[in-house]
Amino acid sequence: MTYKIELDSDYRKNLSVFLIKDVQNAAEIKEMVVKGTLDCCVIKPTLIIHPFQIAVAANKAVISKMQDKMTTKTLHTEILYNLSTSRNITQSLMKFGVGESDKNMLVGVIEESGEDRTDNVLSHFKGIISPIEELPKFSDTALIKKTYKIKDSELAVSTLTDSVVTRIATRDFTSV
Amino acid sequence: MADDGRKCALGYDFKLIKQGAEAKVYKGNYLGRPTIVKERFKKSYRLLDLDNHITKERIKSEARAVLRCKIAGIHTPALYLVDFERRCIYMEDVQNSTTIKDYITQISEEAENEAGTAGSLLMKLYPIAQEIGKVLGKLHANNIIHGDLTSSNMLLVKDEKDTLTIVLIDFGLSHVESSMEDKAVDLYVLQRALMSTHANVDRLFATILDAYMKENKKESHEVLKKFNEVWARGRKRTMVG
Numbered sequence: 001m002t003y004k005i006e007l008d009s010d011y012r013k014n015l016s017v018f019l020i021k022d023v024q025n026a027a028e029i030k031e032m033v034v035k036g037t038l039d040c041c042v043i044k045p046t047l048i049i050h051p052f053q054i055a056v057a058a059n060k061a062v063i064s065k066m067q068d069k070m071t072t073k074t075l076h077t078e079i080l081y082n083l084s085t086s087r088n089i090t091q092s093l094m095k096f097g098v099g100e101s102d103k104n105m106l107v108g109v110i111e112e113s114g115e116d117r118t119d120n121v122l123s124h125f126k127g128i129i130s131p132i133e134e135l136p137k138f139s140d141t142a143l144i145k146k147t148y149k150i151k152d153s154e155l156a157v158s159t160l161t162d163s164v165v166t167r168i169a170t171r172d173f174t175s176v
Numbered sequence: 177m178a179d180d181g182r183k184c185a186l187g188y189d190f191k192l193i194k195q196g197a198e199a200k201v202y203k204g205n206y207l208g209r210p211t212i213v214k215e216r217f218k219k220s221y222r223l224l225d226l227d228n229h230i231t232k233e234r235i236k237s238e239a240r241a242v243l244r245c246k247i248a249g250i251h252t253p254a255l256y257l258v259d260f261e262r263r264c265i266y267m268e269d270v271q272n273s274t275t276i277k278d279y280i281t282q283i284s285e286e287a288e289n290e291a292g293t294a295g296s297l298l299m300k301l302y303p304i305a306q307e308i309g310k311v312l313g314k315l316h317a318n319n320i321i322h323g324d325l326t327s328s329n330m331l332l333v334k335d336e337k338d339t340l341t342i343v344l345i346d347f348g349l350s351h352v353e354s355s356m357e358d359k360a361v362d363l364y365v366l367q368r369a370l371m372s373t374h375a376n377v378d379r380l381f382a383t384i385l386d387a388y389m390k391e392n393k394k395e396s397h398e399v400l401k402k403f404n405e406v407w408a409r410g411r412k413r414t415m416v417g
Contacts, residue, residue: 056257163254166243169258
């Protein structure tokens, strides 16, 4: 139903990912996230093939933060930046973050182990929380392949998820 | 097992499985997936800054080669994290795999027990040798030089339908180069490695080379020519250095 995993064991943080449909207050959510009053990362589901993709980006963001090496200002923008192949921060946030008219969104919450604030975060969304298993209905495979520049010849030897996470892991020193 | 509970450099989740001259390899679970971690440890005899610099560049080139292979249509482990501070690459632990080295050893032992001839052993290994040749042909056609081709750096995965897949690993010495010389040396290193680890199947390489030529057709003539040159003189181009 939900996706929850432990990130790098050095930092004792967990990531939960939720799929929310028919969100009525995208503009409000966006404003709260930008202001920092809502502590979560909101992502366009069209560009996500599997929650593991967010896990790899979020894990990298947490490690960068702990090593004081973040490219962007907050952990949540860092996740969006990591997801993108671009070095342009604004473009990355626009591309992977939700827009004011978006209805469907993925919400990533990073918590200290033992902490539980997901209910509080989710209570701000006026929408339907759906099983994460429904994500494939929202992923746009063609757009993901185009965004990460993945050709069919590569998909003969790798899953799309593996190809995407390999690019996220190497994004800082490869030009795809 | 008592050893499992002992904390290694990467924490309780990881167990040291291999130590080489350049790196330590750990096995464990990361982000919910079976994971291999390759740590290029500090070399105390090197100046610290230089060591950091060299390590960072090597980690980068290794990770780049893995991605480059994927793009070229060659099976490689997926990468989960590249951490320069920890000097580590976190990658997919390929499931249901054995190294080609272990597989050949196992098949050889079986053949011995069955009192089969060397010919039947080669027959058994033929499809794998062909697949290896094909993968290496593709590798070189894309100008990727592996740098350390051995039967330990190739994994064999057999799925339910008995389809053979060769996964290339350990790109620690790899680089991108279009020269025939480097490709020939790459093949020469493999031949030598096979000869020293699998003395009973010395004709295996011929099959690999055959399939390689078919896959890397454009360059086959030149690579073969260079290969014969290298073979006559050894890996190093000159006697100096």
